[in-house]
Amino acid sequence: MIEVTGVVKRYGAASVLNGATFTIGRAQLTTILGPSGCGKSTMLRCVNRLERFDAGTIRIGDVEVTGGVTPADDRDLVSRVREQVGLVFQNFNLFPHLTALGNVIEAPITVKRVDRAKAEEIGRYYLNRVGLSGKEQHYPAQLSGGQQQRVAIARALAMEPAVVMFDEPTSALDPKLVREVATLLRALDDLKKTLVVVSHDMEFARAISDQVIYFEGGRAVETGTAADVFERPSEPETRAFMAMLDHHADGERGRDAGAPS
Amino acid sequence: MTARRVWGIALVLVVLTAQGIGAQSPWERVRASCTLRVGIDATYPPFGMAEGRDYSGFDVDIARGLAREMGLAPEIINASFDGVFPALQNGTFDVVISAVTITPERQQTLLFSDPYIDAGQAIAVKKGSPIRSVDDLSGRTVGVQINTTAQFAMEKRTGINIAKYNTIDLALLDLQNGRVDAVASDGPVLRYMTRMTFTALTVAGGDYTAEQFGIVLAKNADDLRRAVNAALWRLQQSGEYARIYTTWFGEQQAAQSAASSSALAFDTGLVARTWTLFLYGVRLTAIMAMSSLLLGLPIGLGLALVRVQGHRLLAVPVAVYVELVRGTPLLVQILFIYFVLPSLGVNLPAYTSGMLALTLNSAAYMSEIIRAGIQSIDTGQMEAARALGMTAWQAMRRIILPQTFRRVVPPLTNEGIALLKDSSLVSVIGLTELARTGQELASRYAAPLTIWPLVAGMYLLLTFPLTRLAEYLERRWRPVTRGTE
Numbered sequence: 001m002i003e004v005t006g007v008v009k010r011y012g013a014a015s016v017l018n019g020a021t022f023t024i025g026r027a028q029l030t031t032i033l034g035p036s037g038c039g040k041s042t043m044l045r046c047v048n049r050l051e052r053f054d055a056g057t058i059r060i061g062d063v064e065v066t067g068g069v070t071p072a073d074d075r076d077l078v079s080r081v082r083e084q085v086g087l088v089f090q091n092f093n094l095f096p097h098l099t100a101l102g103n104v105i106e107a108p109i110t111v112k113r114v115d116r117a118k119a120e121e122i123g124r125y126y127l128n129r130v131g132l133s134g135k136e137q138h139y140p141a142q143l144s145g146g147q148q149q150r151v152a153i154a155r156a157l158a159m160e161p162a163v164v165m166f167d168e169p170t171s172a173l174d175p176k177l178v179r180e181v182a183t184l185l186r187a188l189d190d191l192k193k194t195l196v197v198v199s200h201d202m203e204f205a206r207a208i209s210d211q212v213i214y215f216e217g218g219r220a221v222e223t224g225t226a227a228d229v230f231e232r233p234s235e236p237e238t239r240a241f242m243a244m245l246d247h248h249a250d251g252e253r254g255r256d257a258g259a260p261s
Numbered sequence: 262m263t264a265r266r267v268w269g270i271a272l273v274l275v276v277l278t279a280q281g282i283g284a285q286s287p288w289e290r291v292r293a294s295c296t297l298r299v300g301i302d303a304t305y306p307p308f309g310m311a312e313g314r315d316y317s318g319f320d321v322d323i324a325r326g327l328a329r330e331m332g333l334a335p336e337i338i339n340a341s342f343d344g345v346f347p348a349l350q351n352g353t354f355d356v357v358i359s360a361v362t363i364t365p366e367r368q369q370t371l372l373f374s375d376p377y378i379d380a381g382q383a384i385a386v387k388k389g390s391p392i393r394s395v396d397d398l399s400g401r402t403v404g405v406q407i408n409t410t411a412q413f414a415m416e417k418r419t420g421i422n423i424a425k426y427n428t429i430d431l432a433l434l435d436l437q438n439g440r441v442d443a444v445a446s447d448g449p450v451l452r453y454m455t456r457m458t459f460t461a462l463t464v465a466g467g468d469y470t471a472e473q474f475g476i477v478l479a480k481n482a483d484d485l486r487r488a489v490n491a492a493l494w495r496l497q498q499s500g501e502y503a504r505i506y507t508t509w510f511g512e513q514q515a516a517q518s519a520a521s522s523s524a525l526a527f528d529t530g531l532v533a534r535t536w537t538l539f540l541y542g543v544r545l546t547a548i549m550a551m552s553s554l555l556l557g558l559p560i561g562l563g564l565a566l567v568r569v570q571g572h573r574l575l576a577v578p579v580a581v582y583v584e585l586v587r588g589t590p591l592l593v594q595i596l597f598i599y600f601v602l603p604s605l606g607v608n609l610p611a612y613t614s615g616m617l618a619l620t621l622n623s624a625a626y627m628s629e630i631i632r633a634g635i636q637s638i639d640t641g642q643m644e645a646a647r648a649l650g651m652t653a654w655q656a657m658r659r660i661i662l663p664q665t666f667r668r669v670v671p672p673l674t675n676e677g678i679a680l681l682k683d684s685s686l687v688s689v690i691g692l693t694e695l696a697r698t699g700q701e702l703a704s705r706y707a708a709p710l711t712i713w714p715l716v717a718g719m720y721l722l723l724t725f726p727l728t729r730l731a732e733y734l735e736r737r738w739r740p741v742t743r744g745t746e
Contacts, residue, residue: 097663111650
């Protein structure tokens with residue numbers, strides 16, 4: 001579904017992505033795992049075209065984006081990319097002046113020109129899917145952090161993209177809510193979406209992922225099933241990271257770090 | 262090529278306009294219009310007084326008499342003394358009859374008729390004051406009206422502190438309150454005012470200068486001046502001039518009409534008599550402020566959007582415009598549009614000029630308020646909207662601006678109220694809005710303590726709906742900004 005080949009992204013002299021190359025399969029849940037500052041969030045923003053990149057290609061379905069495209073070509077390309085890729089932000093970025101339902105139906109109405117009644121039907125369906133029936137008329141400020149995240153997920157799903165990406169979905173939540181998010185993500189399996197989660201939370205990644213990509217130094221170091229990457233890491237960077245986290249987890253045994261059944 | 266053609270057309274227009282003006286002499290133009298437009302500052306009893314649209318006074322009667330002798334209909338146009346000469350020069354009036362002393366300095370830029378009244382300078386003091394003549398003023402503070410010959414005379418003498426006032430009644434009131442030691446002004450005015458209303462004051466000594474008032478014309482109006490002089494001569498021959506003089510300066514007349522009003526008390530009877538006269542002023546202030554707000558808001562929004570999202574080629578001129586407007590006083594902008602633009606071929610009537618100045622001014626301030634509001638919205642909002650596939654414009658319209666307006670209601674309300682009060686500055690180009698109405702009536706009745714509280718009350722009534730509207734909007738949008746956690 002997503003093919004990333006040799007993507008390079010620089011901010012001035014500092015380079016954040018150094019030839020990242022990986023493939024993400026259709027209708028799978030893939031976690032991009034790695035330490036802070038490894039470029040994984042930037043990778044996500046490049047896929048969604050919130051950031052430009054300097055070299056390489058990203059192919060999403062049948063749309064191919066090449067690094068350093070001129071702005072004129074870009075506009076049409078960007079809208080085709082965003083048609084296929086939804087994004088759930090780390091701090092949700094809900095629209096505070098709109099209700100939960102308003103947040104969800106805004107883009108279908110303005111971008112896809114769906115009529116309001118139809119959009120509300122879609123909106124209610126997805127709010128129900130994320131467990132927020134009855135909260136349609138609440139404003140973001142009247143919802144808890146976990147509920148706000150669910151609105152953000154429903155908002156992304158309502159555009160019916162093939163891919164939904166999540167930037168650090170567990171970072172703003174307490175451990176109990178982390179488990180709920182994991183459950184929710186697995187409960188979306190029947191929608192057959194390609195889900196991409198960026199996280200540094202190993203327990204969370206282990207619990208939810210079909211595929212894990214270990215990211216470090218702006219590159220995908222290792223790709224494999226959750227079991228492969230966690231139990232039998234082959235690259236030295238991956239092994240070092242796992243060892244560090246194992247040690248860390250040992251010290252904090254008993255902390256409810258979100259492994260659902 | 263295109264640019265050159267535009268310049269060519271502009272040049273032809275300028276030449277044609279210049280020829281059009283040059284083709285008719287001032288007197289021919291006046292005669293063709295059948296109207297004599299006379300500029301008067303009607304805050305100067307007994308020469309000029311206003312009660313709403315109703316003008317009276319010595320100069321007003323002279324103006325009407327002259328017009329009759331010339332076979333014209335008089336049109337009295339009331340303007341502040343600061344503004345009468347520029348308005349004469351740009352053709353808003355044909356003549357100014359407003360207690361103007363003939364001086365060599367003024368003769369350099371203006372044309373004067375033969376003198377129509379002798380009026381020496383005098384000083385007024387409190388009864389019982391040790392000051393007996395103009396020679397006792399050294400080391401004292403003397404009140405004058407701005408830009409009058411009294412001010413010039415006091416400036417020539419050494420050791421005198423000068424306090425300048427917009428109108429003569431304010432100077433006399435301050436004398437009565439003891440803040441100045443004397444007031445210098447035209448003898449006839451001081452004698453009239455001290456007899457009529459400021460009864461605690463008296464004129465010290467006789468006139469210390471011999472001055473004469475003349476009718477003022479634009480520099481090029483030689484033929485009109487001959488016609489005015491001829492009419493003035495006939496007015497004096499017919500005995501009409503003597504009748505007018507007695508009406509305003511005769512002893513018995515003054516004693517008879519010595520009004521009961523007192524400068525130092527709130528006079529409810531006067532409120533009852535004058536409050537309807539304020540309605541014109543209230544209406545003009547309300548219309549000017551409301552229209553410039555309603556026009557300024559969309560313009561300001563447009564300017565803000567250009568600066569935030571527009572191309573640099575547009576954003577830079579907008580920034581320059583905002584800087585120019587914010588960096589210069591509104592008063593100067595009004596004067597520029599009304600008095601300077603005509604010399605560039607753009608001649609707008611006073612009403613349009615005032616409205617234009619207020620609108621351009623409020624648009625600049627509102628654009629800055631809205632721009633700051635837009636930039637205060639978290640960048641994540643724009644990113645979220647763009648990530649959902651909205652274009653930059655859709656995101657601005659549906660996501661950013663609705664949040665911006667909720668934030669900028671309080672500062673926009675402030676701007677609206679400030680604009681409403683600043684609209685009083687349009688009085689310099691002769692528009693009789695609320696504050697100017699107050700000034701005229703305060704002079705006419707020499708009753709500042711009655712008139713100014715009334716003016717203040719009316720401004721409050723005008724701002725009240727604005728603040729209520731702002732409160733309503735804030736209340737309506739409150740649930741959105743309230744956090745429950």
